[in-house]
Amino acid sequence: MDDLVDYALQHAMDLGARYAEVRQIENQGREILLRNGNLDVTGFINSCGLSVRILKNGFGFASTDLAEKEEVKNCVEKAFKSAKRQKHTIEIDECKGEEYNEIIKGEDSTDAIKILKDFDSKIQEYCPVRLFELMNYYEDKYYVNSDGAKIHTMIPRTHLFSLITVGEQNLGFEQFTNDFGGVGNPKLLENWNFENVIEDQAKQVLKSLKEKNKPPKGRIDYILGPRVSGLAAHESCGHPYEADRIWGREMAQAGGSFLKGDEIGERIGSDAASVIDDPTIKGSYGYYKYDDEGVKAKKRYLIKNGMINEFLQNRETAVIFKTRSNGSARASEYDKEPIVRMANTYIEPGDYTKEELIEEIKLGVLMESFMEWNIDDKRLNQKYTASEAYLIENGEVRKTLYRPKIEVTTQQFYSSIDACSKDLEFTSASCGKGEPMQPMPVFVGGPYVRVREVIHG
Numbered sequence: 496m497d498d499l500v501d502y503a504l505q506h507a508m509d510l511g512a513r514y515a516e517v518r519q520i521e522n523q524g525r526e527i528l529l530r531n532g533n534l535d536v537t538g539f540i541n542s543c544g545l546s547v548r549i550l551k552n553g554f555g556f557a558s559t560d561l562a563e564k565e566e567v568k569n570c571v572e573k574a575f576k577s578a579k580r581q582k583h584t585i586e587i588d589e590c591k592g593e594e595y596n597e598i599i600k601g602e603d604s605t606d607a608i609k610i611l612k613d614f615d616s617k618i619q620e621y622c623p624v625r626l627f628e629l630m631n632y633y634e635d636k637y638y639v640n641s642d643g644a645k646i647h648t649m650i651p652r653t654h655l656f657s658l659i660t661v662g663e664q665n666l667g668f669e670q671f672t673n674d675f676g677g678v679g680n681p682k683l684l685e686n687w688n689f690e691n692v693i694e695d696q697a698k699q700v701l702k703s704l705k706e707k708n709k710p711p712k713g714r715i716d717y718i719l720g721p722r723v724s725g726l727a728a729h730e731s732c733g734h735p736y737e738a739d740r741i742w743g744r745e746m747a748q749a750g751g752s753f754l755k756g757d758e759i760g761e762r763i764g765s766d767a768a769s770v771i772d773d774p775t776i777k778g779s780y781g782y783y784k785y786d787d788e789g790v791k792a793k794k795r796y797l798i799k800n801g802m803i804n805e806f807l808q809n810r811e812t813a814v815i816f817k818t819r820s821n822g823s824a825r826a827s828e829y830d831k832e833p834i835v836r837m838a839n840t841y842i843e844p845g846d847y848t849k850e851e852l853i854e855e856i857k858l859g860v861l862m863e864s865f866m867e868w869n870i871d872d873k874r875l876n877q878k879y880t881a882s883e884a885y886l887i888e889n890g891e892v893r894k895t896l897y898r899p900k901i902e903v904t905t906q907q908f909y910s911s912i913d914a915c916s917k918d919l920e921f922t923s924a925s926c927g928k929g930e931p932m933q934p935m936p937v938f939v940g941g942p943y944v945r946v947r948e949v950i951h952g
Contacts, residue, residue, distance in 0.1 A: 496545060497637055499567045504639050506571045507549050512578070514550040514587060516640035518787060519543075520829040524632020527608060531625055532615045534608065540632045544829035547574045553581025554811075558830040588813035588820045590790050592643030597784060601633070601651035601680030614690045622697055623668075624660035629653070631681050644789030652676065652780065652936055653683050654923055657693055661701045669700050671866050671882040676780035676923025676936060696864060699883045703895040708886065710899035714948040716859035717901055718852050718887070721920035723862050723879060724842050725939035729924070731905040732770040733840040735874035736797045736805075737823075737928075738812035740835075750872035753905065756806070756816060764801040764909025767845060771796055772807065774822065774838035780923035781937040783825070787833035790822040797840075798909065809835050827933035834929055842941035845915030852916055852945045854890035860899045860951075861885040861892055878902045901949050908946065916943035 500517045507515035521543040528536035544560035547570055555578030559570045611627050619625065633651040638644065654676035662668030673696070675687045719727070734740065735752035743751060774783045774792040784792055788810050796804045808816065809824035812835060824833040853861065866882035880900040886893040903911070921940035928935070 496543075496562050499562060499564065500545060500637055500639055502564065503545065503547050503567050503571050504641065506568060507547060507575060508641055510572070510575045512549045512551055512575060512641065514641050516548050516638065516788065517545065518826070518829060519545045519637045521635040522632055522828070524630065527611070527627075527629040529608070529611050529615060529627040529629075532612060532619065540630070542828065545570070546829050547571050548832065549574045549578040550585060550587065551575065551578035551581070553583055553585045554578055555581070556832050560829075585811060586814045587810040590642055590788070590810060590820065592640060592645070592789055593785070593791065594645045595785055596647045598649045599651060599678060602682035604680050605682045605684060607681040607684055610684050614693075617690075618659075618694055618697055621701055622659050622661055626658040628656045629681065638785075638787065638789060640789045642789060644785075646785045646789060648784070650678060650782070651680055653679055653681050654780065654925070654936065655684065655687070655689060657689070659693060659697055661697050662704055666704050669704055669866060669882060671696060671700060671864065674923045676938075678778050678780070678782050696883050699863075699895060703883070703897050706895055707897045708894050710860055710884070710886070710896045710951060711858055712951050714950055716856045716887075717946050717949055718856070718859065718861045719944045719946065720861070720863040721918065721941050721943065722864045722922055723881075724941035724944040725840075725922060726865060726868060727877070727879065727908060728770050728842045728941055729837065729840045729926070729937070729939040730868070730870050731874055731877055731908060732797050733772060733807075733837040735905070736807055737835045737837070738806045738808045738816055741806060742812060742815060750874070753873040753875040754803075758803045759805065761803050762801050763803050763906055764798060765912050766800045767914055768798055768801050768909040768912040769796065769843035770798040770840065771843055772837050772840045776839050776938070779839045779921065779938045781838035781935070783838065786822040786824045787826045788820065788824040790820045790824070792822040792838070795821050795823075801909065807835050807837065809833065825935055827935055831929070831931070831933050834933065836928065836935050837926060837937055839921065839938035839940070841919065841921065841939065842915060842944055844917050844919045844942040847914050847916050849916050849918065849943045852914055852943055853887055853892060856887045856945075857889055859887040860896060861887055862899060862901075866898070875905050876902075877905070877908070899951060901951065903949055907949065911946040911949050912944055913947050914945045915941070918942045
C-alpha cells in the first residue's frame with residue numbers, strides 16, 4: 496500500500512489542506528489463552544489499513560481497509576470535508592519532517608504453549624485458579640506527512656499477562672497479576688524469569704494469607720518495590736501530565752488532571768523525586784523512535800528533583816501551552832487518531848542500595864507488589880494495597896504482612912520520597928485511554944522508593 500499512502504498525501508494537498516498525514520499499519524500476530532492448564536483460546540491478529548488526517552480549519556480524519564485507489568481517494572475527500580467543516584481553527588507546532596527506516600527482527604520462536612503448561616502444572620497445587628494470556632504480533636507502519644516525514648518501522652512485540660489465585664478453602668483466597676513484555680518474539684519468555692517471579696510471589700502471598708499478620712497503623716515509613724513505584728509513576732504522574740487531560744479534552748472519557756497547565760517550575764515533591772517518560776529505551780514494550788505525528792521521540796523529565804518540569808505534548812497541545820511537541824502522539828491502530836500518550840514511565844533511581852533504605856527505618860513496611868489500587872479522575876487521591884509485603888523493625892525485614900495499604904494525595908506521595916535505590920526494574924502494561932479505547936504498550940517501573948510517614952489506610 497506504500498504507493499497508495501503517497502498518493503493519498505498528494506491528493507490531500509491538492510485539495511487545499513494546510514497540513515496532511517497518512518498512516519498505513521499492518522498488524523499480524525497470535526494470541527494464546529491458557530486457563531488452568533487448558534488451552535482455552537488461540538487466535539490470530541490480522542489487520543491492515545490506512546488513515547488520513549487533514550488540517551484545514553480543524554482536523555478531519557478518515558480510514559479505510561480497502562487497498563484500492565478509488566477508495567483511498569474517497570477516504571481523503573471525506574477527511575478533507577470534515578476538516579473544512581470545523582468551526583474552530585487549529586494550529587500545530589512546526590516540525591521539520593525526517594526520513595527514518597527501522598526493521599527489528601525478533602529472535603527465533605519458541606514453544607510458548609509448552610513453557611506455559613509446564614509452569615502451570617508446577618504451581619497448581621497452591622494456586623487453584625491460573626490464567627495466562629500471551630500475545631505476540633508485529634507492527635509494520637509507514638507514515639508520511641506534508642512536512643516531509645517518511646517513516647517506516649517494523650517492530651515485533653510480545654506480552655504475557657498472568658492472573659493467579661492463591662489460597663485454600665479454609666483460609667480464603669487472594670489474586671494477583673503480573674505483566675511481562677518487550678520488543679521481540681515469544682523467545683523472550685526464556686529471558687523474563689517470569690516463572691520465578693510468579694512462583695515466589697505466590698508463595699509469599701500464601702504465607703501472608705496463612706499468618707494474617709496485621710500491619711502497623713498510623714503514620715509510618717514505607718519502602719515501595721519497583722512494581723508499586725512504577726504503578727504510582729504511571730498513574731499519579733504520567734496520566735495527569737498528559738496535556739490533553741490538563742486541557743480538559745479527556746474528561747468525559749478517561750478523566751482529567753489536578754494540574755491547570757501553568758505549574759511548570761513549581762514544586763510538587765522532594766529533591767529525591769524525579770519521574771521520567773522515555774520512549775527510546777531499546778527493547779522496552781513502549782519503544783518508538785518517532786511518534787505518530789512524525790516528531791522524534793526523546794527522554795522527557797516530567798518531574799525533576801521535585802519540580803514540575805514538562806508535560807506530555809502533541810503538536811496541537813504544544814501550541815496551546817506555548818511550547819514544543821515532545822513526541823507524545825500515538826495511535827493504537829490504523830483507524831484511530833493519535834492522542835497524547837505515555838511510553839515508558841518510571842521514577843528515576845537514586846544512589847542507595849535496597850539494604851541501606853531498609854536499615855534506616857525503625858518501623859515500616861516493605862511493599863513489594865500490589866493486589867489492588869485506585870485513583871480518582873483527576874489523579875490526585877489514591878490508594879495502593881499490597882499483595883506481598885513485610886514488616887520492617889529496627890532496620891531489618893521481619894514477618895509477612897496481610898494487606899497493608901497506603902492512602903495519599905499525589906503531592907503527599909512525591910513530597911514524602913526521601914531516597915531511592917540504584918535498582919531500576921520495569922514491568923509491562925497495556926495503558927488504556929481514549930474513546931474508542933486505545934490500549935497502548937508501555938513500561939512502568941522504578942527503583943525501591945522510600946516514603947516517610949505516610950498514612951496506613
